[in-house]
Amino acid sequence: MTIYQLVGVVIGAALLLGLPIVMIWAAVDHHRHKASKRPGGSSGAGFGAAMQELDRVVRPSVEHVLDAQTPIVRQIEQDGD
Numbered sequence: 001m002t003i004y005q006l007v008g009v010v011i012g013a014a015l016l017l018g019l020p021i022v023m024i025w026a027a028v029d030h031h032r033h034k035a036s037k038r039p040g041g042s043s044g045a046g047f048g049a050a051m052q053e054l055d056r057v058v059r060p061s062v063e064h065v066l067d068a069q070t071p072i073v074r075q076i077e078q079d080g081d
Contacts, residue, residue: 001009
């Protein structure tokens, strides 16, 4: 057995043993804490913000259109002075 084969066997064994251990540890740690107490907050807020922006693109209501036009109107008013 050459040194390259030996290194390959050691790396393979480390991956086969280490990867499942790390995955189980991460899953246990994930379920041990409440989402509001995890570092970085919950992913629900990011998902909600993304859905809101998608809603604004797909279904532009009057409020969305006015919100989008307001900065342009203010800039035009400032340039006119």
